[in-house]
Amino acid sequence: MVSLRFPFSFPRPPRPPRFPDASRFFPVAVATGVGMALAISLASANEESDPSLLKGRIGSSPPIWASLSLADGAASGTSTEPKTGVAFPEEVEGGRRLLGVGLRRTNVFGLKSIDVYAFGVYVDDNDVKKLNEKYGTLSVSELKENKEFIADALECDLRMTVRLQIVYGRLSIRSVRNAFAKSVGSRLEKFGGSANKELLQRFVSLFDDEYKLPKGSVIELSREQGHVLQTKIDGKEVGNIQSKLLCQSILDLYFGEDPFDKRAKDDIQLNLASLLKRV
Numbered sequence: 001m002v003s004l005r006f007p008f009s010f011p012r013p014p015r016p017p018r019f020p021d022a023s024r025f026f027p028v029a030v031a032t033g034v035g036m037a038l039a040i041s042l043a044s045a046n047e048e049s050d051p052s053l054l055k056g057r058i059g060s061s062p063p064i065w066a067s068l069s070l071a072d073g074a075a076s077g078t079s080t081e082p083k084t085g086v087a088f089p090e091e092v093e094g095g096r097r098l099l100g101v102g103l104r105r106t107n108v109f110g111l112k113s114i115d116v117y118a119f120g121v122y123v124d125d126n127d128v129k130k131l132n133e134k135y136g137t138l139s140v141s142e143l144k145e146n147k148e149f150i151a152d153a154l155e156c157d158l159r160m161t162v163r164l165q166i167v168y169g170r171l172s173i174r175s176v177r178n179a180f181a182k183s184v185g186s187r188l189e190k191f192g193g194s195a196n197k198e199l200l201q202r203f204v205s206l207f208d209d210e211y212k213l214p215k216g217s218v219i220e221l222s223r224e225q226g227h228v229l230q231t232k233i234d235g236k237e238v239g240n241i242q243s244k245l246l247c248q249s250i251l252d253l254y255f256g257e258d259p260f261d262k263r264a265k266d267d268i269q270l271n272l273a274s275l276l277k278r279v
Helices: 127-135 147-155 173-192 197-204 244-255 262-278
Strands: 029-031 035-037 078-081 086-089 096-108 112-124 160-166 218-224 228-233 236-242
Touching (some): 173 244
Antiparallel strands (some): 078 086, 112 160, 160 218
């Protein structure tokens, strides 16, 4: 489990203090004549999400690209994360194919959950052939239960993209920087030991204070050929870091052993296995 903290800042309430509608805001502690402060603790997001994460998913259902999950009003060629209504294109730049969508959620004081961002994971279908020699003889049902299959997908030089779309309107770039410092830092230690602080600092420093993250903003984390991590914010490239360890650590957050969204991880593994049998 990964424990994160997102520092969110809220404006000072008017005097005399008024408590906002509890259905819209989080619990607050107000001291007389002082103002308002809110501490938000993020639990690791292994919380169960909606059972209908994707239409046309587990078991004998066709893969995600063969049976699109379309919300009302969603354009053809997209799959929708049902909790947030965020639509992800079935393909992104470079022809990378959508494997699954999920949701990063957090708990506030153990009382209320908030949706931070929806995400989609993509892979270059030509690169999937790199897994064929080892896994080509296995069936989809065998591959979807195979932990080594996912471990190899995390480690191999497969071009992949994780597309994050912000759904929480008060998220700051500092919050993202601090959260990645903890989550990615823990995975760097998991795969490479504790002597990777400089690598982690290079990554989190890409999220400079000049960038704003209003609701709807998109962050793309892509493993390019040669284990190069490319980071984009709203389509603007903000940096490239060549590191197999860093790429592996970031992807592990979304479909590794202890992912942010377990259902998304299951979809990704199933659809990756299905794609391998098609290429």
